[in-house]
Amino acid sequence: VVDIAPLYKHSGMFTYDPGFTSTASCESQITYIDGDEGVLLYRGYPIEQLAEHGDFLETCYLLLYGELPTPAQKADFDYRVGRHTMVHEQMARFFQGFRRDAHPMSVMVASVGALSAFYHDSTDISDPHQRMISSMRLIAKMPTLAAMAYKYTIGQPFVYPQNNLDYPSNFLRMCFSVPCEEYKPNPILARALDRIFILHADHEQNASTSTVRLAGSSGANPFACIAAGIACLWGPAHGGANEAALKMLQEIGTVDRIPAYIAKAKDKNDPFRLMGFGHRVYKNYDPRAKIMQRTTHEVLNELGHKDDPLLEVALELERIALHDEYFIEKKLYPNIDFYSGITLKAMGFPTSMFTVLFALARTVGWIAQWKEMIEDPSQKIGRPRQLYTGATRRDYVSPAQRR
Ligand code: ACO
Numbered sequence: 001v002v003d004i005a006p007l008y009k010h011s012g013m014f015t016y017d018p019g020f021t022s023t024a025s026c027e028s029q030i031t032y033i034d035g036d037e038g039v040l041l042y043r044g045y046p047i048e049q050l051a052e053h054g055d056f057l058e059t060c061y062l063l064l065y066g067e068l069p070t071p072a073q074k075a076d077f078d079y080r081v082g083r084h085t086m087v088h089e090q091m092a093r094f095f096q097g098f099r100r101d102a103h104p105m106s107v108m109v110a111s112v113g114a115l116s117a118f119y120h121d122s123t124d125i126s127d128p129h130q131r132m133i134s135s136m137r138l139i140a141k142m143p144t145l146a147a148m149a150y151k152y153t154i155g156q157p158f159v160y161p162q163n164n165l166d167y168p169s170n171f172l173r174m175c176f177s178v179p180c181e182e183y184k185p186n187p188i189l190a191r192a193l194d195r196i197f198i199l200h201a202d203h204e205q206n207a208s209t210s211t212v213r214l215a216g217s218s219g220a221n222p223f224a225c226i227a228a229g230i231a232c233l234w235g236p237a238h239g240g241a242n243e244a245a246l247k248m249l250q251e252i253g254t255v256d257r258i259p260a261y262i263a264k265a266k267d268k269n270d271p272f273r274l275m276g277f278g279h280r281v282y283k284n285y286d287p288r289a290k291i292m293q294r295t296t297h298e299v300l301n302e303l304g305h306k307d308d309p310l311l312e313v314a315l316e317l318e319r320i321a322l323h324d325e326y327f328i329e330k331k332l333y334p335n336i337d338f339y340s341g342i343t344l345k346a347m348g349f350p351t352s353m354f355t356v357l358f359a360l361a362r363t364v365g366w367i368a369q370w371k372e373m374i375e376d377p378s379q380k381i382g383r384p385r386q387l388y389t390g391a392t393r394r395d396y397v398s399p400a401q402r403r
Pocket residue numbers: 237238239241265266272273274275276277278279280281330332335336337
């Protein structure tokens with residue numbers, strides 16, 4: 001046992017909190033979560049009301065500026081986002097350097113980071129005007145880059161943005177239209193996608209948002225910070241869970257196999273967990289999961305898939321789990337990822353794009369949190385301490401004397 005106390009003699013009090021389960025890293029006025037009650041508010045507005053009545057760009061405005069826009073402000077904001085959807089033509093050539101089978105998330109990390117090489121003006125973070133322009137650029141270009149990442153992996157030509165379309169319709173068109181065929185975005189699917197974007201727009205200090213803040217605390221430019229957030233989101237314990245939930249539902253396959261999976265999830269000696277169940281903060285029904293479940297029904301009805309066996313399995317799995325002592329006692333409820341995979345798959349997105357869509361929607365939350373941090377005079381560079389448990393001081397041993 002090494003006595004480490006002398007190493008900390010000049011350091012004052014330390015807290016040791018792996019996973020930051022009870023340590024606040026910042027003050028924030030953006031998003032409020034009450035995990036026990038299942039409440040999520042953006043700038044004070046319940047997520048249910050925003051998802052029901054608003055659209056994604058309105059949510060973006062709210063997260064960035066703190067208030068809902070007036071009609072004139074909204075029209076101006078939509079126009080400004082629309083003006084920034086194009087990416088530099090060199091960017092298309094940049095894409096050609098990737099292997100065709102590159103995971104679209106790896107392409108997103110690289111291409112968003114590369115935006116700083118195209119917009120030198122936006123790297124001046126001391127200028128509030130430049131900060132706002134880079135926010136617009138990121139919100140506007142994420143759908144374009146995400147669609148390019150998708151098209152590239154399937155070997156189809158890129159589709160340029162068409163800015164007289166609304167944000168989700170423009171994205172659907174860039175993903176799914178092909179040359180020589182007329183493509184009309186389905187308004188019900190566009191509305192559903194828009195709602196999915198609203199649900200994912202922010203979630204306070206989760207791992208990727210904390211990554212963006214930490215990267216930004218050194219003064220790094222916003223494109224680099226968002227690229228760091230995308231890299232963090234890619235992990236299966238974070239943004240990758242919707243893909244895992246879909247795979248699990250496919251593996252279960254039929255409702256008669258559900259009890260065996262519930263038993264596996266409850267078995268202490270089995271590492272298996274029900275994917276899309278449980279949440280670090282929500283110890284009640286994730287409010288986003290309720291809206292997502294409704295959205296799933298709408299999308300499947302619209303596409304004529306209302307008897308999708310995956311939905312049947314999901315609904316029955318949820319019903320059984322919500323009545324099971326184990327899940328009740330541990331407060332495990334469906335989270336947003338439980339239904340989102342079924343919905344995105346039905347819309348035609350491959351599983352490799354699920355986390356990309358999450359990143360697209362979360363970009364506004366990241367950028368709002370980054371801006372809030374930059375504009376907070378009390379913020380310092382993020383520099384966590386550690387509890388050192390290695391060797392105490394010892395002298396160098398020459399190679400010949402090492403045993
Ligand atoms: N299935 C079965 N048991 C579970 C599950 C689950 N999905 N989730 C948690 N438990 C059990 C754990 O085994 C543990 O049991 P124990 O007390 O007997 O040891 C207890 O519930 C608490 O679990 P923790 O892992 O300590 O809870 P934590 O808050 O750290 O984890 C997490 C939350 C990671 C989301 C977890 O519930 C999980 O792994 N869920 C499945 C993956 C998933 O859906 N992730 C998406 C999260 S939402 C998002 O990122 C957008």
